[in-house]
Amino acid sequence: MIEHKEKFDAYTQLTTSRSQIYLINKDSDKWQRPNQMFHKNRDKSKWCAFHGDHGHLTEDCRHLKDNLEDLLRRGYFSQYKAQTKEGDLAKTANRNVQSRISEIHVISGGPIHGGSVNGVKASLKGFRHQINFNESMQWRRPPIMPAMSFTVKDAEHVIYPHDDLLVVTLKVSNCLIHRILVDGRSSANILYLSTFKKLMIGPEHLKPVRYLVIGFTGASVTPEGLVCLPVQIGDDVEARDVMTEFLVVDVPGAYNAIIGRPFIHDVQGIISTYHLTMLYVSNLGRTTKLKGNQEAAQSCYLTTLKQPAKRMPVEEVNPLTRKQRRDQRRALMNEAENEKEEEMMQVSMEELEARPEDTPRPQPDGETQQEMLAEDPERTVVVGTDMDPKARINLVTNLRENADVFAFSADVMPGIDLAVMVHRLNVDITVRALKQKK
Structure with missing residues (x-):
């Protein structure tokens, strides 16, 4: 060789x-x-x-x-x-690559049809249109797959009678994850946040989602995000590799992950909880079997019974009516408007400059020098240096003696008579005032 x-x-x-x-x-x-x-x-x-x-x-x-x-x-x-x-x-x-794979043991809505209500409605509408279209012509054949069947041999090593669920072990990304529930009733593949952290994948790989996942303890749960990970079922010639989308949720659970209908359909799988076996098509197109772990299934069930207090709270039984939601929105809008008015009242008078920004202020002619009128260094005036020295000394002395009559900002002039200066609106006072709708 x-x-x-x-x-x-x-x-x-x-x-x-x-x-x-x-x-x-x-x-x-x-x-x-x-x-x-x-x-x-x-x-x-x-x-x-x-x-x-x-x-x-x-x-x-x-x-x-x-x-x-x-x-x-x-x-x-x-x-x-x-x-x-x-x-x-x-x-x-x-x-072998197997030596580099870590293992995760005990950790004590879906995107297929749009996730949201509007997305499901659009998917249902398109599905009805497709049914009507197919009925008018020859029905499209499904993907080719080999014949599958369960035999008595598949029931070996299963203790009867039982009502256990199918709990398996799969390779997800870089980990061998145990205690994965195969649930054909779930419309999404679920990965618990605690398991996601064990995979050593950063949260920046999570894609945000806007829809809820319904079914966890009867409540609606907002997913942390959507992540696409490689999943391998089986080993060697019996392996099947698929890219699988998981919804990451932050809720307590007895399982590490839940495999739903999207994954089952991707591997062309058929489940028998009686045999605790799943049939699927391998990468080579052959029918292959994945056996469940009956002991792990009963252990997960026991964990669920021991932790009833850690479940997520159920949402409100009596949600707000439309009128209550409208009143709540109006109250929030009024509160925001009041806060905005308070901020407007706190604006300094120096900021109310009516001069356009493109119009510069008049500048004195010739060389000038700043003279302080009081101990406050901000109360200064500009006096020309090319005037007669005696006149300049008399001017500065007179300004300092009468420094208290000078106003350096508008907020130091309270109590001005309205006859001197007032801003008026050109409106008819006999007309009833109305609040403009937004």
Whole structure:
């Protein structure tokens, strides 16, 4: 067997596998696409997404490994670097990716149809139109999938009678997550905030959402955001890799995550809670089985019963009526207007300058000098220096003796008679005043 020499002496430690990094960023134009493989005796059971051909697994691709390392050293995809000492690179070793996967054990509405009420209405309208269109012509065939069936053998190692849910273990991003509930009634894939933090993914990767998730303890929960993560179900030839959208919620729960209908449909899955088994289609197009953990299912159920007080409070039984909401909005508007009027009353008189900004103030002619009229350095006047010295001395003396009659701002002149100065509005006082609607 030919031993290939590594391009780099050391490779950067990563938080997830190289195949998952490429799967997330495969549409980027930064990749250097490899040449086509021409080997005749290639392994048809192994698929490389980087080459787009059979022969080896994506994780074992040398071209992907070297290309990714080159991009990392040029500053790209830095979010996947492991937190190590500066300049610390992992020595080349042929260890399995499984050894780099951490595990998460016990941690004690969805976007498909629009999420919001208006989005669901629009989706339903389009769905009805599609039904009417398909009825007028030949019905479109669903995606091709192999035949699936459950047998008596699938019931082995299951203790009967039982009413347990299907609880499984999946690889999500860079972690092997246990206690994941497979719920065909859920319209969204749910990832609890405590689990999301364990994945070591920054909150900047969360996409904001505006709709609510209904069903947690009967209350509506606002998600922390939406995140798209790679999920692998099964191992080796039985693996199926899909990019899955999760709604991250901050509520207590006995599970680490909930897999809903979007993920089940993506893997073309069929669930049997009686057999505690899920059938799905692998990457090779074969029918594969995923067994649930009955002990974990009962443990989660026990955790739920032990923590009734930690559940989220139910929303108000009697919500506000339309009139009450309108009155509440009016009260808030009036309060805001009153605060605005108070701010207007607190404006200093110096700011009420009527002179346009593009019109400069008159400037004295010749050289001038500032003279203080009092101990306050801000109460000064400008006097010309080219006037007669005796006249200048007499002028400054007279100004200082009568400094108390000078007003340096409008707010030091209270009590001025209205006959001297007043601002009037050209309106008819006999007309009843009306408040303008906004």
